[in-house]
Amino acid sequence: MKCSGPAPLDRVFSALVPVLGIFLLNGCSSLGYYGQLAEGQWQLLRARQPVEKVLADPASSAQLRVRLEHAEQARAFASRHLALPDNRSYRVYADLGRPYVVWNVFATPELSLQPVTHCFPIAGCVAYRGYYQKGAARGAAALMRQDGMDVYVGGVEAYSTLGWFDDPILSTMLGWGDERLATLIFHELAHQRFYLQDDTAFNESFATFVEQEGTRQWRAARGLAATDDSQAGQREQFTRLVLASRERLQGIYAGPLDDAHKRAAKQAEFARLRREYREVRDGEWGGDKRYDAWIYGPMNNAKLLPFGLYDQWVPAFAALFREVGRDWARFYERVEALGRLPVAERKAALTRLAGSL
Incomplete structure (x- = not known):
């Protein structure tokens, strides 16, 4: 399973909250964990309906019809013009009746940025565990915190099974704009086109390039102007701030300080990150607060893990x-x-x- 994260932080956090596999399981975790994965995936598969059936249903809202029609146009473009897989993925729809499809749990040691990893036969080793129920994710996170870990839980609005099933357009995705929905289709179909086990930076950079170039061609084909790069510039600048902070933390954790002083330096670094963010936000960005919720929320090592994976290559x-x-x-x-x-x-x-x- 390959997940794409939530929209509240726009492309920054949706790109950076991961997206890795919890599909095709090995035998080194509890049967309870595997059971909730199997049940959640089965419920999603049962909820799927062909898009054409949803469009023909008089009970479907006009808004839903418009969104699905636009998505299907982008889906056809992906195969005809971007040479992406021509299959049933994103030609079916599933209404989940909840805001996220899964919740991912990330964890690191208190004084390290090394993620706790979990390995699976197809997706390889990944830096989180996914849960179909928010309560289960919070419960797993609480147990890790009791063990002294830094933990972060992030909701995910979409995922791909890398072509093992016909992945649906999900109701959780429909809060996005039409273009964001199209870019997600391009991104996830790119993962179906090629996926390299155990190299997240390669996979995500590849899919991100296909998404970006595909979107450029998609806009040109519809006679639309190129996208405004100002938001992309803000995303890149925000990501650089976080990566610089992460690099400084790496130096702190690898340095000679004792644990008490490392903990103090860690909190000072988070304060520095927030301060540098405020300076950029209130200066170059003219007070744009789109990333405030993330930056001023609880901060720890695990929250920084996904940054940089999508853009490196x-x-x-x-x-x-x-x-x-x-x-x-x-x-x-x-x-x-x-x-x-x-x-x-x-x-x-x-x-x-x-x-x-």
């Missing part, structure tokens, strides 16, 4: 796309070839591509 994939003459089929062939390289060689190749911009 986007410039490399952009350069690769140009190298192949913007030909999607050739692009995917080259992506697959990169995925076959050993880790060190793959990172070196991506670094060279990124430097060629």
Whole structure:
């Protein structure tokens, strides 16, 4: 299962709250955990209906029909023009009757940014556990806190099973704008097109590039102007602030201070992050408070984990796309070839591509 996170922080947090697998399970966790995964997935599968059936149902609201019609146009564009899988995913709809489809639980040690990982046969090792019930996620988080861990719980509005099932458009996704809904379809279908086990930065950067370039082509095909880059610039700047804070924390935790002084330095670093955010928000951003809820909420190591995963290699994939003459089929062939390289060689190749911009 590959999840995409919530919309409240726009593309920043929805991109950065993860998105990793809890599908096809191994035998090293409790049967209760596996049971709730199986039951939750089964309930979602049972809730699916073909989009054409929903559109034809007189009980469907006019708003729902408009959103689904737009989504289906984007879905057709994805296969015809972006060479993404032509299957039943995002051609079915499921009304879940709740705000999130799953809740993900992230954890780290108190004085470390090393995530507690969980390994699964298809998705590989991932930095969280997913729960279909909010209460179950909170219960798991509470047990980890009792063990002295830093813990963060994030709601997720959509996920992909990487092509193992016909993934539906979910009712939890319909609060997004039409373009955000289209970009999610492009992103998740990219994961179905290629997914590399145990390399989250590669997978998310690849899918993010497909999403961005696909959206650009989608807008051009409809005669729309290019998107305003101001919000993207804010997202990038916000992400840089968090990554810089995370880097400083890494130095604190690896340094010679005793634990008491490390705890004090950790809290001072979070205060610095908030201060630097306020300076940017009230200066360059003209008081835009879109990230206030996140930055002023409870802060710990686990909350910082997802940042940077989605964007690290986007410039490399952009350069690769140009190298192949913007030909999607050739692009995917080259992506697959990169995925076959050993880790060190793959990172070196991506670094060279990124430097060629």
